[in-house]
Amino acid sequence: xxxxxxxxxxxxxxxxxxxxxxxxxxxxxxxxxxxxxxxxxxxxxxxxxxxxxxxxxxxxxxxxxxxxxxxxxxxxxxxxxxx
Amino acid sequence: xxxxxxxxxxxxxxxxxxxxxxxxxxxxxxxxxxxxxxxxxxxxxxxxxxxxxxxxxxxxxxxxxxxxxxxxxxxxxxxxxxxxxxxxxxxxxxxxxxxxxxxxxxxxxxxxxxxxxxxxxxxxxxxxxxxxxxxxxxxxxxxxxxxxxxxxxxxxxxxxxxxxxxxxxxxxxxxxxxxxxxxxxxxxxxxxxxxxxxxxxxxxxxxxxxxxxxxxxxxxxxxxxxxxxxxxxxxxxxxxxxxxxxxxxxxxxxxxxxxxxxxxxxxxxxxxxxxxxxxxxxxxxxxxxxxxxxxxxxxxxxxxxxxxxxxxxxxxxxxxxxxxxxxxxxxxxxxxxxxxxxxxxxxxxxxxxxxxxxxxxxxxxxxxxxxxxxxxxxxxxxxxxxxxxxxxxxxxxxxxxxxxxxxxxxxxxxxxxxxxxxxxxxxxxxxxxxxxxxxxxxxxxxxxxxxxxxxxxxxxxxxxxxxxxxxxxxxxxxxxxxxxxxx
Numbered sequence: 052x053x054x055x056x057x058x059x060x061x062x063x064x065x066x067x068x069x070x071x072x073x074x075x076x077x078x079x080x081x082x083x084x085x086x087x088x089x090x091x092x093x094x095x096x097x098x099x100x101x102x103x104x105x106x107x108x109x110x111x112x113x114x115x116x117x118x119x120x121x122x123x124x125x126x127x128x129x130x131x132x133x134x
Numbered sequence: 135x136x137x138x139x140x141x142x143x144x145x146x147x148x149x150x151x152x153x154x155x156x157x158x159x160x161x162x163x164x165x166x167x168x169x170x171x172x173x174x175x176x177x178x179x180x181x182x183x184x185x186x187x188x189x190x191x192x193x194x195x196x197x198x199x200x201x202x203x204x205x206x207x208x209x210x211x212x213x214x215x216x217x218x219x220x221x222x223x224x225x226x227x228x229x230x231x232x233x234x235x236x237x238x239x240x241x242x243x244x245x246x247x248x249x250x251x252x253x254x255x256x257x258x259x260x261x262x263x264x265x266x267x268x269x270x271x272x273x274x275x276x277x278x279x280x281x282x283x284x285x286x287x288x289x290x291x292x293x294x295x296x297x298x299x300x301x302x303x304x305x306x307x308x309x310x311x312x313x314x315x316x317x318x319x320x321x322x323x324x325x326x327x328x329x330x331x332x333x334x335x336x337x338x339x340x341x342x343x344x345x346x347x348x349x350x351x352x353x354x355x356x357x358x359x360x361x362x363x364x365x366x367x368x369x370x371x372x373x374x375x376x377x378x379x380x381x382x383x384x385x386x387x388x389x390x391x392x393x394x395x396x397x398x399x400x401x402x403x404x405x406x407x408x409x410x411x412x413x414x415x416x417x418x419x420x421x422x423x424x425x426x427x428x429x430x431x432x433x434x435x436x437x438x439x440x441x442x443x444x445x446x447x448x449x450x451x452x453x454x455x456x457x458x459x460x461x462x463x464x465x466x467x468x469x470x471x472x473x474x475x476x477x478x479x480x481x482x483x484x485x486x487x488x489x490x491x492x493x494x495x496x497x498x499x500x501x502x503x504x505x506x507x508x509x510x511x512x513x514x515x516x517x518x519x520x521x522x523x524x525x526x527x528x529x530x531x532x533x534x535x536x537x538x539x540x541x542x543x544x545x546x547x548x549x550x551x552x553x554x555x556x557x558x559x560x561x562x563x564x565x566x567x568x569x570x571x572x573x574x575x576x577x578x579x580x581x582x583x584x585x586x587x588x589x590x591x592x593x594x595x596x597x598x599x600x601x602x603x604x605x606x607x608x609x610x611x612x613x614x615x616x617x618x619x620x621x
Contacts, residue, residue, distance in 0.1 A: 102180070102184060103176070104180070109196050109210075110194060110196060
């Protein structure tokens with residue numbers, strides 16, 4: 052599961068806004084996939100979270116990560132609606 | 135007009151367009167950099183969080199990277215020991231907290247970079263906007279109108295024919311010229327003009343400060359400058375402010391009226407040259423009179439006396455008034471020293487009505503009287519020369535040790551006609567002679583000095599030129615030879 056964040060400067064330019072919207076919608080799609088996958092895991096599976104910018108994966112709690120991912124998705128959706 | 139205007143605008147159109155493009159390029163570059171730095175900042179944030187929680191557990195279950203493509207389950211042990219990359223392949227083993235401190239420090243730098251980039255981006259966005267406006271303005275003249283004012287010669291020539299009211303006062307032609315030129319060159323280079331004016335004004339103010347002490351010499355010519363009329367109000371104010379100091383300045387150096395009687399339609403450069411040239415004449419005069427130096431002098435009695443030049447300046451100002459300004463000009467010319475021969479030309483004693491070349495310029499007068507400093511101007515001039523150029527005449531200093539100590543001699547009363555000649559160097563230190571004239575100074579002078587018995591001889595003998603020659607040739611060979619040659 053990748054956690055990446057990208058910030059775009061919101062300018063008045065409509066062109067940049069549409070680009071931002073597209074980026075957001077992409078992220079939302081990815082997040083949706085993550086949530087679905089997590090929810091569809093068997094109980095004995097381990098979930099690992101990748102440390103940013105490196106190749107290390109730390110063991111994480113499955114339920115906890117699921118709830119975190121869901122929160123992220125909601126947040127992204129809200130942002131898209133706000134624009 | 136429309137065709138010409140259109141033609142004129144074609145050039146800036148291309149230029150403005152390119153300007154806008156360049157600005158936009160910069161903005162894009164800033165954007166990409168900001169993106170990069172935000173990513174870095176995010177990474178460091180995550181790292182900081184991880185470091186905070188890392189020492190919480192003794193070990194973590196992780197997926198260890200196994201080669202470039204595979205992972206294997208494993209444990210992360212020694213959670214408190216972190217190897218930090220310091221750059222250039224140098225590493226430091228730190229605890230988690232220390233590593234966190236390093237990360238915080240790096241975060242600071244990243245934030246600073248981000249701020250700078252944001253600022254730059256903002257600036258260039260503004261410039262892009264400006265360029266866009268400029269483009270639209272030059273493209274279609276409908277919305278924006280160019281306002282131009284033609285300058286006629288009548289308005290520019292208002293203050294042209296002003297002459298100085300006093301022959302030696304410096305009229306404020308400079309300022310008037312500035313005005314004219316400012317009007318004429320309105321479209322181009324006004325920024326540079328004002329700068330030059332400012333520098334001129336600074337110089338004037340400096341000179342004014344120096345001359346504040348000699349206000350008794352200033353005549354009230356300030357009223358003459360009040361009548362100047364100018365078209366621009368700002369210039370008027372400046373003019374009025376400049377006028378008294380300029381005039382105050384003018385009296386002292388004794389500007390000759392000739393260069394200033396010309397119509398002030400000079401270029402600024404010509405005016406500056408004149409100014410510089412004019413200042414070249416009295417520079418020697420100035421530098422010596424104005425410097426308020428204090429000099430300590432060892433008299434024969436081993437006493438050190440302090441003296442300031444103010445007294446001398448006042449004396450000289452009075453004398454100059456008596457002598458008139460013409461003398462002053464003559465003096466300036468005479469006091470131009472370009473070769474050692476000039477020195478000997480200048481430093482002459484008047485004995486029995488004839489100018490006698492002095493053997494040593496470090497000594498002002500004959501030594502028959504006393505070693506104490508004198509109150510004359512010629513000796514003052516000598517002392518000034520000594521002070522200024524004493525180093526070059528090393529042989530004199532070697533021979534006359536008392537002069538190296540800085541003892542000046544008393545002036546003989548017969549040297550009155552020479553006083554006026556050395557006004558330029560009036561800034562030297564002159565002390566009142568405490569000792570009586572007839573006191574011999576054998577105690578101070580080393581017996582090796584040849585000049586003392588020589589001069590005593592001179593007083594007796596009517597013809598004094600031959601005796602100094604052979605005697606002096608021993609000691610003052612170089613300069614003496616030059617002097618004799620000149621003769």
